[in-house]
Structure formats: C-alpha cells, structure tokens
Amino acid sequence: MPISSINGCIGCGECVKSCPTDVIRLNSKGKAEIKYPDDCQICHLCRLNCPVDAITITPEKSIPVIVSWG
Secondary structure (H helix, E strand, O other): OOEEEEOOOOOOOHHHHHOOOOOEEEOOOOOEEEOOHHHOOOOOHHHHHOOOOOEEEOOOOOOOOOOOOO
16 A cells, blocks of 8 residues: 555545545545555655645655656
8 A cells, every 4th residue: 555644634635636546535524535545656646735744655655756847
C-alpha cells in the first residue's frame, strides 16, 4: 500500500479531487479515506495538494517528486 495514512484530515476534499486514479474517497464523516490502495500510482498529487499535510506515503514506495518547469 503506497499511501500509509491520512491523519489530521480536515475534510476539504482536495486529495479526492487531485487523485487521477480515484483512490481516495470521503467517508460518511467527511474525512478522506484510502479506498483502493492497490490502484495508487504514487503520483504524490494528493500529498502535494493537501493544505494540512495529512497524507503520508510509505518510504519504500515513495519516489522522488519530479516537477516540470516547462
């Protein structure tokens, strides 16, 4: 499982909106929850768009973030 946890979620939904593979969903309490961890492409978009740094990606699955400047 690439994403290890979502702690401190404020329920803004930015991670849900930014995930290209629809891995994260808001649960009945309005908090982000990892529903399909095996489908995660480790793109880091959820982590980069989280305003409170609530998402942690496991070190063994983490890859360097590559930012295109063009």
